Amino acid sequence: DFLHALQEVKPAFGAAMNSLEMCRLNGMLDCGERHKHIQESLMTLVEQVKGSDRNPLLTCLLEGPHGSGKTAMAATVAIDSEFPFIKIVSAENMVGCSESSKCGMITKVFEDAYKSPLSIIILDDIERLLEYVNIGPRFSNLILQTLLVLLKRLPPKGRRLLVIGTTGATEVLNEMGMVDVFNKSLHVPELKTADIKRVLENLNVFTAVDLEAAVTALHQLSIKKLLMVVDMAAQGKFKEHADAVYSGQRKIDISTFYDCLSDLT
Amino acid sequence: DFLHALQEVKPAFGAAMNSLEMCRLNGMLDCGERHKHIQESLMTLVEQVKGSDRNPLLTCLLEGPHGSGKTAMAATVAIDSEFPFIKIVSAENMVGCSESSKCGMITKVFEDAYKSPLSIIILDDIERLLEYVNIGPRFSNLILQTLLVLLKRLPPKGRRLLVIGTTGATEVLNEMGMVDVFNKSLHVPELKTADIKRVLENLNVFTAVDLEAAVTALHQLSIKKLLMVVDMAAQGKFKEHADAVYSGQRKIDISTFYDCLSDLT
Amino acid sequence: DFLHALQEVKPAFGAAMNSLEMCRLNGMLDCGERHKHIQESLMTLVEQVKGSDRNPLLTCLLEGPHGSGKTAMAATVAIDSEFPFIKIVSAENMVGCSESSKCGMITKVFEDAYKSPLSIIILDDIERLLEYVNIGPRFSNLILQTLLVLLKRLPPKGRRLLVIGTTGATEVLNEMGMVDVFNKSLHVPELKTADIKRVLENLNVFTAVDLEAAVTALHQLSIKKLLMVVDMAAQGKFKEHADAVYSGQRKIDISTFYDCLSDLT
Amino acid sequence: DFLHALQEVKPAFGAAMNSLEMCRLNGMLDCGERHKHIQESLMTLVEQVKGSDRNPLLTCLLEGPHGSGKTAMAATVAIDSEFPFIKIVSAENMVGCSESSKCGMITKVFEDAYKSPLSIIILDDIERLLEYVNIGPRFSNLILQTLLVLLKRLPPKGRRLLVIGTTGATEVLNEMGMVDVFNKSLHVPELKTADIKRVLENLNVFTAVDLEAAVTALHQLSIKKLLMVVDMAAQGKFKEHADAVYSGQRKIDISTFYDCLSDLT
Amino acid sequence: DFLHALQEVKPAFGAAMNSLEMCRLNGMLDCGERHKHIQESLMTLVEQVKGSDRNPLLTCLLEGPHGSGKTAMAATVAIDSEFPFIKIVSAENMVGCSESSKCGMITKVFEDAYKSPLSIIILDDIERLLEYVNIGPRFSNLILQTLLVLLKRLPPKGRRLLVIGTTGATEVLNEMGMVDVFNKSLHVPELKTADIKRVLENLNVFTAVDLEAAVTALHQLSIKKLLMVVDMAAQGKFKEHADAVYSGQRKIDISTFYDCLSDLT
Amino acid sequence: DFLHALQEVKPAFGAAMNSLEMCRLNGMLDCGERHKHIQESLMTLVEQVKGSDRNPLLTCLLEGPHGSGKTAMAATVAIDSEFPFIKIVSAENMVGCSESSKCGMITKVFEDAYKSPLSIIILDDIERLLEYVNIGPRFSNLILQTLLVLLKRLPPKGRRLLVIGTTGATEVLNEMGMVDVFNKSLHVPELKTADIKRVLENLNVFTAVDLEAAVTALHQLSIKKLLMVVDMAAQGKFKEHADAVYSGQRKIDISTFYDCLSDLT
Numbered sequence A, B, C, D, E, F: 001d002f003l004h005a006l007q008e009v010k011p012a013f014g015a016a017m018n019s020l021e022m023c024r025l026n027g028m029l030d031c032g033e034r035h036k037h038i039q040e041s042l043m044t045l046v047e048q049v050k051g052s053d054r055n056p057l058l059t060c061l062l063e064g065p066h067g068s069g070k071t072a073m074a075a076t077v078a079i080d081s082e083f084p085f086i087k088i089v090s091a092e093n094m095v096g097c098s099e100s101s102k103c104g105m106i107t108k109v110f111e112d113a114y115k116s117p118l119s120i121i122i123l124d125d126i127e128r129l130l131e132y133v134n135i136g137p138r139f140s141n142l143i144l145q146t147l148l149v150l151l152k153r154l155p156p157k158g159r160r161l162l163v164i165g166t167t168g169a170t171e172v173l174n175e176m177g178m179v180d181v182f183n184k185s186l187h188v189p190e191l192k193t194a195d196i197k198r199v200l201e202n203l204n205v206f207t208a209v210d211l212e213a214a215v216t217a218l219h220q221l222s223i224k225k226l227l228m229v230v231d232m233a234a235q236g237k238f239k240e241h242a243d244a245v246y247s248g249q250r251k252i253d254i255s256t257f258y259d260c261l262s263d264l265t
Ligand SMILES: Nc1ncnc2c1ncn2[C@@H]1O[C@H](COP(=O)(O)OP(=O)(O)OP(=O)(O)O)[C@@H](O)[C@H]1O
Pocket: A023, A024, A025, A026, A027, A028, A029, A030, A031, A064, A065, A066, A067, A068, A069, A070, A071, A072, A073, A125, A166, A167, A168, A223, A224, A227
């Protein structure tokens, strides 16, 4: 059933952990081979930064379409690393701040990290941190320059740091010289038919026949959109229907599912 | 007669309600199948946000030509939702404020909403909130970034929020990444012949013959323009003529109607 | 004679009236059918706003070439309306003010208007209020946004407002979305031969033969240019000649008139 | 001789007069028919503004290449008008001032003028007042808007004002809407052969034969360049030679003149 | 073994030395003929500035792709010069500073240098000092102008200064006039096959056979990327494997090396 | 020998003189006919300004490639003029100053000059004074406008001023209207073969045979580059070699010269 489909999540500490957990609110489902491979690459970097005397700073960019699971992936790897210092830098916590106070907050996170032997910093939605907008285009050069420098600055002796960035605007970041400054870039894709099937199987919300039918209608979709369609369909027409579906008591009506799908895409 | 043609409006509370009521000053008329369908879609979202544990934040954009009834529709759905927290964010209440104090006011509305178990926020005329102008183009990136973040930020545990945006500048908002950030977009169109006929029938201001004649002259028109033409024609040449028309005592003179129509379009 | 050619002007009150009177310094002459039609349309709006419960706000834009008489027309209609609140918003009274204090002054005029049951506000030379210049182009977005909002904001219950805008930069205002926001646009043209003849007849400054000759030389001209040419010709070569002409004692010398005409156009 | 070649200059008053006199430091020479015609047109305007009840504000733009004598012409007409208020607004007196204090100074000049029954204001080198530069292009919109408004604002009852502008950047001012706002534009050209001959005759610094030779070499030149070449040639190789030339004791050496000419053009 | 492969580094003094040493954290390896030649050219300039009475200021730009070793090279030459004043100007030490305080800091470094008979200043990553970004493009003109002036300003009598700049954005600096202002430009390239072979031999982390295989797969690579691939491969799958490799006890597994290589490039 | 090759420099006074002397640190060599002609033209202007009652302000621009000797030439003429007031306005003395304080400093220099009967002001490297950069392009319009006005403003009665500007960005200054505002422009070129030969002969650092060989290899070069190559070659491989060369005891090794030449160009 749905609850078992979630990956186990290790206990973690304090406020930072809360906002990390918010990034994967409904737990993590198996999203297929490609997502798994990306997660393994990230865990290798975690090991690398732990083990290396020579590269005290490693940086990796997760890039891909909106809703493809970049932030959830970064949060999961950070939690799983069990590093003593983990922090997510997100525009959500800086609403209304001036450019320079955002810079101050970002720099502070790095300087706090330098005090811990092992740290992970997630720079979430970098185009949002940069206040980027396509018209103009405009963005905060102050914040950009701060990030460009911080992503190259070595931590002091004995400290090690892994930085994971996420973005849905790869092209733009590339033009800014932001992609080059990361040691590594990983593409987090939308789900394809096989991945979608796996997710739906794990959710266990369709009859076997309807599952085949549902999957046939779906070629490419982000995990975000997929889960939203399922949830709308699970609610169906009557209140409290959804609980019954997720606990395995009822199944989603396939025509309701089709309606919700065409409604959202 | 005209008064019966209005949809019933449920009582509501306080100052917010006043400004919502201002958005549909002369009550709501039946604008045909397409408007009805949009209103139903919105009411489904209202139910969805009430019923879902998994999607505590839903966002929907109403877009379409000026005067097509977007704001009136959003206000109606909000009032009908009977949610304990309803607020309209409109440039009208922020005339003369600086960008940053507008940001502060908008953020405050969201933070107030987070304190209520069920909330609706209407972001009215988003291009105006953004101080957008086609020449340049120019707009407030500060406000844009604030909205982009607030439209993705999840409310705290146990709080649920529906955000309804309205805009007459879909293309522009799309380029800004504003459309993508909404879960759903709905197009609110101008009225076509059949819709116009229904509105005029409900208003009951023409003789049967004149109604046919009037409708024939009208192919596509916003509800706003239509009502303004009717009102001008209702006033006719003599003072206080209009009351007689709306109360059913008199009918509009069809040639006066044609004059007003050609005058305004 | 000239004094009788002026339309009668009703007495009015206070300082606002003074600046309105400055807009038609030498009184109003009959400028032909097209000008008359525009003036009637405006007076209809005046009646409309007085009579309507449903449209408490009406807005109309007078647009056309420089010197065609837009400001004089708006001032005349405002004075003739006998509304208790009349105000002209003009860049002339805001020389040297900052953008934001201009916004404050404009907003104040609207808020004062909201306190009167019936009001007219003239937004004179909107491109100048906006500090528009073709190079760049540049303008005050702060003021533009303020106007865009104020032109849509409904006055409170029981208050009615007519806004008349004037501009010589229709294209620009259209691109800014300024034209759309007005309920109605009226084009105020330059004078054509027939109009010019009527003006000159009323002025009674030519002999019958010279009048025909003068008119033949004139195909299209703004009322402003026409009156300036006449005035220059009336002065002729000798001081105080003009008074004699306007009081009907003397006539303008036709060749002097031709000279002045070629000099100014 | 040279001193007699100068037009007589009437005595004038105070500091303003000093800076007007600086504009025609070496007196005014006869520059030929075209310059004379422009000066007459300007004097007509002076009469017009004195005589007219109906046009209390007249504005005229002198435009043409650098050094063609625009400023000297405007200063001469102003002095000759014997108006009680004459002021030249020039960037030279505002070096280092901020845009807004320049605006304040300009506005002050107009407001002082409104207190005098008859006034002339010279707006000298308008592109410089506007801080215009071709790259960008950039300029002070604050000052531009101030000028656009002041050039249309009527003086109070009983006050009359003539504004004479000068510019070497007609195209630019035209694009800014600055040319249209003037009632009249006059082109001040460079000198042609006949004009040059007249100037050189009046200066009386060549022998008759050399004069013919000199004139033949000169087709088009500004009065400024012409006088500079003459002055350089007059100095020749020995100190204090120039005085002898201007006082008629000696003549310029024609080959020295050719050298200076090719050196400066 | 690895430790012997490092070039000897002479002892140096104080804080500046620490940040210089950070620029070549893992010591300097022989990178082939081209790198050697550049280093010699720089040492010649060091001698030149020491020996010349006539050129008290020499400036040299190291330009080339990211990670090619420019900063490490500049730091090494500076340390080897044994000049009494050595300072690296780097954006890393100015995170969050305003443009003008960065200017102040840079100017201070030059003024301190003027007090020492012999000085070296490294301007590291000039595009970063200039806060350059390709979009716009944008940069700090304040800092650019400061550098342009400081790079031409002669030190006072008896003081001599060598400035070494580094950049990965040669084109951009050229357009800014930054390249021209340096007396000399040197290109620091990526490694080619022969250079790579030499580095790997010196590191002594492969068996002879694997070394040939590894080199065959590598045509062009920066020293930075090369060392990172080696380090990742050295860690292999088990913790603490890397130490064994660098100390010569174990060799890198060639297929692990290939994996790391394809992972990072 | 070298010391005799220098032109004699007259004694001068105070601090200003020091910075003028810094502009020709190693004395002035004969750079051939074209340089000599420019210097003579400048000295003629010096005489002109001394002798003329009619042109109290003369302005001349020296323009040409970097290192061609513009600043050294201007400094030399200024020193040779023996005018009581000489001042060089250079960006070097204004590092880190704001635009407006630079304007203040420049204006101050002109106002000081107005107090002296005879003055020379050198505006050195005007594009640098203007903070010009090719990207954008950007520059200080505040400083530009100040210069444009100061270059036209006449000194008070009895005061005479010569302004010499230098620039390596003629095109740019032309577009800004900066070139037109100068009375005269002079092009300072790089050296051609004959000029180079003369310089090298005067320096007397080659054997007769080597001199011919050296000259053959050199077609066009700035005096700056030429002297730097010579100085590098003079130092050769051994310390203190240069002194021996310049004092005539030794000669430069021609192959060392070739090496230095290819190194720097
Ligand atoms: N593997 C997963 N299992 C279950 N839910 C997931 C998984 N990955 C992502 N999600 C959910 O999908 C939604 C989108 O994921 P996430 O926010 O990580 O995407 P994103 O790529 O960061 O999108 P954006 O570019 O908009 O920031 C979130 O609600 C997240 O909790």
